Amino acid sequence: MDVVTAKVALTIAQQAAKHWKKIVLIVLSFFMVMVIGVMLLVGGDSGNSGTAKVNDAVLAWEPVVRQFAEEYGIPEYVGVILAIMMVETGGSGLDIMQSSESLGLPPNTITDPVLSIDVGVRHLASVIENARSNELDFWTPVQSYNFGSGFNNYVRNNGKQYTFDLASNFSKNQANGRTVKYSNPIADFNGNFRYAYGNMYYVLLVQQYLTPGASGDIGNADASALGPEAYQMLMNEVLKYNGWAYAWGGSSPSTSFDCSGLMQYAFRQLGYDLPRTAAEQHAHSIPVADPQPGDLVFFKGTNPSRPASSITHVGIYIDEQRMYDASNSGIGYSNWNQGYWRQHFAGFGRVVK
Incomplete structure (x- = not known):
């Protein structure tokens, strides 16, 4: 038995003895998979309720995951x-969180999903603890x-706040500028490449599987031109209507909202007098090239009954990936920077009193 195999075998044995309750949980988890399968056969798609938009x-x-997250x-x-x-x-691999490398082992060395989750969550907890101590x-x-x-x-030495640009620059430095092709829709906005160190799109990849509010994250409130307290108030207001149906012409909680109706109503709670339509809001706001949370993001040509150059949709800019808006969905x-919305992107605007 080589050293790596012995190390993994010993670790698995130690974890099995220490975490027998988790072994019971995993048996229950597989039972859940069977139940979900039956539900799909009997009643159709069960959906992805819970904290993340993930598969069954x-x-x-x-x-x-919850047990280890609480433990750590x-x-x-x-x-x-x-x-x-x-x-x-x-969810298809034995090293289900690809956490072998955090132990200094080759990829996929761990062959026990429970151990993979334990090691992965413990590793994440350690970097979170370090981030908290450095006020990241x-x-x-x-x-x-x-x-x-x-x-x-x-990040600690460059503003203490994650941005995609920081992730990109860090990867570029570590890779000495070497790039590789990256054919993933998440990278459409950036030319479908990445630097040859890790994955600079990792946060964006994770965010696409999160349901609204799963992380409690609304972007960098401290960077908002509205001010952190006003921005938090703005998001508190619009999050009240998360999941509500879109209503053409709607501009109040009694009717639900369309895109510009939601903007007008929410900003009014902060004392801003926004006009009614997306086009009017675009004309009213100050164009910005470097948007911050709480700015507006505009789109054109989304209404076939209007000229292709007309501003027809608006949302609240959150970060490099996300906006908060009212749409047909x-x-x-x-996600404002890929797919349909990326194709119709028209620019950013800052709301002023």
């Missing part, structure tokens, strides 16, 4: 951990799960 194979591990002091990251699992393996934001340690804890230090978070 990942969702079945939620009790185990990061229960607020349960949804994020499930999303990480979705990004890493989609919610997302930096998630990127550090992929990059390693050195990214925490990099309902009220909630959307």
Whole structure:
């Protein structure tokens, strides 16, 4: 038996003795998978309720994830951990969180999913603890799960707030500028490449599997041009209507909202006098090239009955990936920088009194 095999075997034995309760949980988890399968056969798609928009194979591990997250002091990251699992393996691998490398082992050395979750959550908890001690934001340690804890230090020395640009620059430095092609829709906005160190899109990949509010994250409130308190008030207001149906012409809670109606109503609660339509709001706001949370993001050509150049949709800018808006899909978070919305992107605007 070589040293690596012996190390893994010893670790598995130790974990089995220490965490027998989790072994019971995993049996229950597989039972959940069977129940979900029956539900799908009898009643159709069960959906992905819970803390993250993940598939059933990942969702079945939620009790185990929750147990370890509580044990290691990061229960607020349960949804994020499930999303990480979705990004890493989609629930199909034995090293289900791809956590072997955090032990200094080759990829996929761990062959016990429970051990993989234990090691992965423990590793995430360690970078979160370091981030908290350095007063970093919610997302930096998630990127550090992929990059390693050195990214925490990099962010600490560059503003203490995760941004995609910081992740990109860190990866570029580590890779000495070497790039590789990255054919993933998440990278459409950036030319479909990445630097050859880790994955600089990791936070964006995780975020796409999170339901609104799963992380409690609304972007960097401190950076908002509205001011952190006003921005928090703005988001508190619009989040009241998360999941509500879109209503053409709607502009109040009694009717639900369309896109510009939601903007007008929410900003009015802060004392801002926004005009009614997306086009009028675009003309009223100050164009900005470097948007911050609480700015508006505008789109054109989404209404076939109007000229293609007309501003026809608006949302609240959250970060490099997300906006909060009212669309035909309902009220909630959307990805503004890829797919349909990217094709119709028209610019950013800052609301002023």
